[in-house]
Amino acid sequence: EKPTLVLDMDETLIHAHKATASLKLFSGKILPLQRYLVAKRPGVDTFLNEMSQIYEIVVFTRAVKPYADRILDRLDPAGNLFTHRLYRDSCSPKEVGGRKVVKDLSRLGRDLRHTVIVDDKPESFCLQPSNGIVIRAFKNRKGHKYDELKKISNLLKEIARVEDVRQALEKLR
Structure with a gap:
């Protein structure tokens, strides 16, 4: 049985930039149309393909389902x-800054000894901090070298078959 890899979406796998256009209607009301320009983190396709051979991959995002599914369908056609x-409705109601932000890994029904979460926000996995790997937020800025997926990929391959990922990650902290 494969271990479980839980991945955040926004700022971990992709960066979505809101491009808002406004239309003026005859009545004078403004109707906003929201479009998102989405950039994939460098190396994300290779990372997902490699990790899917070793791990069961679960995406756990704070985003709402319609928005997330459009992006995830592109990442995994x-x-x-x-x-x-x-999605957001699966996040736990622990208030951090007034929002439901906590991803409680115990709700997955998986053995936490074989479950790892990768997220750019450590507060997301504050209930199980020893299961988490923090990745630098991907903002798609020019001149920034985003090579974390390669490093994390090597780490994830290393700990995939250990008895308890929490102990393995603790040793590396």
Whole structure:
């Protein structure tokens, strides 16, 4: 049985930039149309393909389902990379800054000894901090070298078969 890799979406796998256009209607009201320009983190396709061979991949995002699914369908067009998708409504109601932001890994029903979460916000996995790997937020800025996925990929390969990922990650902290 494969271990479980839980991945955040925004600022971990992709960066979405809101491009807002406003239309003036005859009545004078302004109707905003929201479009998102989405950039994939460098190396994300290779990372997902490699990790899907070793791990069961679950995407756990704070985003709402309609927005997230449009992006995740592009990242996984064949539908064979992500085993499960969890959205904002699956986040726990622990208030951090007035929002439901906590991703409680115990709700996955997986053995936490074999579950790792990668997220750019450590507060997301504050209930199970020893299961988490913090990745630098991907903002798609020019001149920034975003090579973390390569490093994290090597780490994830290393700990995939250990008895308890929490102990393995603690040793590396």
